[in-house]
Amino acid sequence: MSKVGVVVGGGLLGLEAANALKQAGLDTHVVEFAPQLMAVQLDQAGGTVLKDKIEDLGVTVHTQKATQTIEAGDTCRYKMVFADGTALETDMILFSAGIRPSDQLGRKSALTLGERGGIVIDNHCLTSDPNIYAVGECALWDNKIFGLVAPGYTMARTAVSHLTGGDAEFAGADMSTKLKLMGVEVGSIGDAHERTEGALSYTYLNQPEGVYKKLVVDSEQKYILGAVLVGDTSDYDTLLQYALNNIELPEHPESLILPSSDAAPALGADALPDTRLYARA
Known part of the structure; x- marks a missing residue:
């Protein structure tokens, strides 16, 4: 029976997966290659606060860790050996290390692909073949792959508009997000x-x-x-x-992000101790 679980990847899906392992009663760890969690959505300070809060919930976070090998463990089923020479033993490893565009069909059709994969599209979601459109996670627009469903819907509407003589263009997508991790x-x-x-x-x-x-x-x-x-x-x-x-x-x-200052009490002279000091001009 598994007692320790590791999630490789500290993004949105990785943290959701870590929550599932924690709820299942496993000693849970998150291993992230980047210096912080959710490096795409958060700045460094925000990532630090998130790490502290998640560790307070009982999940151990390891950042700046590159897995070199996975070997048979001494106390658990596996041992993950990192590039810095440290190791982590675990019974289960779950990978959540980002998305990779499924562009095999485009490759077979000799469509133009990005350097790291993805079928290149223009603002009408047209590929290098003027008779073929691509939408969703297989499509590469402005050298970007969008891993959310909403941009895919926008791409689909754009392609339909172009097919029916409309003038809609895909201009990227709002990647703003709010959630509970x-x-x-x-x-x-x-x-x-x-x-x-x-x-x-x-x-x-x-x-x-x-x-x-x-x-x-x-x-x-x-x-x-x-x-x-x-x-x-x-x-x-x-x-x-x-x-x-x-x-x-x-x-x-x-004022849009600061808490209300109504609760801040004014400090009068009667609140000072008898040994108070005064500043002279």
């Missing part, structure tokens, strides 16, 4: 990594409560470019509407 609230919107030129950010960290929020804005601080929320996604819907509808930000954008 092992009970931990996580949200990501737009440019969470501040990759837009001139981008600025506001951050809020409440370490005792395990809450991290980041708001990414343009250089003039007028519009939202992205956001990261870990531990509390109550602001997600509002921030998403600002981002999707290009709504101009309030005078103090940080």
